[in-house]
Amino acid sequence: MRRVQRAAARGRPISAQALQQAVAEHDPGLGPCRIQGARVVGPVELSHRQLEFGLELVRCRFLGPVDLRGLSATSLDLSGSTVPALLADGLAVDGDVRLSGCVVGTRPGEPMALGTEAAVVRDAAQGPHRVAEPSAEAPLRLADARIAGSLAAEGLRLHSSGLWSVFAPRLRVDGAVQGRGLEATGAVYLRDARIAHAVYFNAAQVGGIDATGLSCGRGFYADWGFHSRGQILLRGAVVESVVTFHDATLAGPRGELILSRLMTPRLRLDLRDAPSGRVVLRDATVGALVDDASTWPAAGRLDIEGLVYRRLGSIAPLSVKDRLAWLALDREAGVSVFEQLAASYQTAGDERAVRTVRHARERHLRRGDRFTGRIWGAVQDVLFGYGYAPRRALLWLLALVAAGSGWFSVHAPAPVGGLGQRAFDPVLYCLDLLIPVVSLGYRSAFDPVGWDKAVAVFLIVSGWVLATAVISGASRALGRGP
Structure with missing residues (x-):
């Protein structure tokens, strides 16, 4: 062992066999074998x-x-x-x-x-x-x-x-x-x-x-x-x-x-x-x-x-x-x-x-739906954000009421039968057209004609589309978790 260490200290090469022998002969009591x-x-x-x-x-x-x-x-x-x-x-x-x-x-x-x-x-x-x-x-x-x-x-x-x-x-x-x-x-x-x-x-x-x-x-x-x-x-x-x-x-x-x-x-x-x-x-x-x-x-x-x-x-x-x-x-x-x-x-x-x-x-x-599904999805997105943008539906409702009221305040429809039993209110009339199922009594009390009728039909259809989109989106949101 000492011979190997001296050769290493002097820069002389040693053989692999000499190193192996030095390791084999090392006394464990001396600590690690160090070369x-x-x-x-x-x-x-x-x-x-x-x-x-x-x-x-x-x-x-x-x-x-x-x-x-x-x-x-x-x-x-x-x-x-x-x-x-x-x-x-x-x-x-x-x-x-x-x-x-x-x-x-x-x-x-x-x-x-x-x-x-x-x-x-x-x-x-x-x-x-x-x-x-x-x-x-x-x-x-x-x-x-x-x-x-x-x-x-x-x-x-x-x-x-x-x-x-x-x-x-x-x-x-x-x-x-x-x-x-x-x-x-x-x-x-x-x-x-x-x-x-x-x-x-x-x-x-x-x-x-x-x-x-x-x-x-x-x-x-x-x-x-x-x-x-x-x-x-x-x-x-x-x-x-x-x-x-x-x-x-x-x-x-x-x-x-x-x-x-x-x-x-x-x-x-x-x-x-x-x-x-x-x-x-x-x-x-x-x-x-x-x-x-x-x-x-x-x-x-x-x-x-x-x-x-x-x-x-x-x-x-x-x-x-x-x-x-x-x-x-x-x-x-x-x-x-x-x-x-x-x-x-x-x-x-x-x-x-x-x-x-x-x-x-x-x-x-x-994106994976058929064409009709994508169209209906786009409608729900615009109207209600698929149920995750509820204020958007309210804004659409207010916009339609404002636009319809503006139209009918200038083009008031004639009362049904020519009788003026109910005073015409353009805001309540538009709400009655837009809100399906529930009736405020204004829709049946007045009879629009010409362009007035076209506007009334548009508001009725818009109300049904808006209501359908809201119900569809809300049920989807509730069904898939908060």
Whole structure:
């Protein structure tokens, strides 16, 4: 062990066999096995070893891959080291794993971006299949690894020639995953990972993240300068505190968020710029959704069908009309998105906004009607706002009474039979013509002729249309809830 340490201190290369022997001969009573600044020639083979001490290979340069598959140790520290490939499937560590400042992988070609045309967007679409794990290539592999502490990977740089830079399905971490400033030419695979605390990708630059089925006890932070060239997949993920993409950038043609079936108390989508691709929130369940209108996706690239939320927030205040414009970005959305928005305003106690949203819902429903249905819907909208603008009916009634009274005050009809038993009142006469069923006695007492009769018939028909629209709209509003 001392021979290896002296060679490392003098800058002399050591063989992989010498390093392996030094680890095998280390006395656990001396604490962790620490080798610093070594230049290691050849592939290092430490797989399936049971170490009762920590392994610290700090600021070393490995010229061959390091195989830690099935290794068991109390801690692992490779901070500042350079390694062509780190294979750690099935790794079991009782403490922390430190990869901060490491460079893993050889110099790559062009950066890769995660993206698939078969991503789940609508119910009928099929999602991408799981990656074939035995054949998946990545410079850093942590499949089925168990870490009792935290995984520290701040400033980690990953160079890969393929799609994946990190391949860690079913990773278990009892602490946090610290990936601040991580740089990866490919994507990060964390499908079905279980992180007890939080995942931090602040200011990271990656080719995408597949964290489908992720379970996270605190939060998922891809914010403050986070940059992705590919898809971010959090489908079916459960994050108990917050998922945030504040100040994040989703660049390139594949930069998009697929968050279908996500469950989290708080979701922040106030990105640095509008995403180039889609934002899919289908069937997600969110306590509070905070976004920024300036970074909404383009029309047709938002999927919010089945999205459930209790509260909506925004960086700048948004009116109910702004939120209706947000709903319109999902061109295939059904009426459920209107009901969800109305429910959020109902929770906030904004009854006026609730009526506005439900009015917009009725207009949305009428788009699918036949021509006659659309015509009748337009009449109800103009007269009564489908039951959600009751004052509009009163205004129409007053306008018709005023217009009719103005006409009949100049063109008074003759009394029936020529008898003047009832004094003519143009206002009451117009009200009697407009209000169906109920009679004030003026309609039968006077007999209009010519243009007067045409005006009277117009007022009678208008009264029936107005009454029918009011009854239809009111029954619809009452039948579908307040």
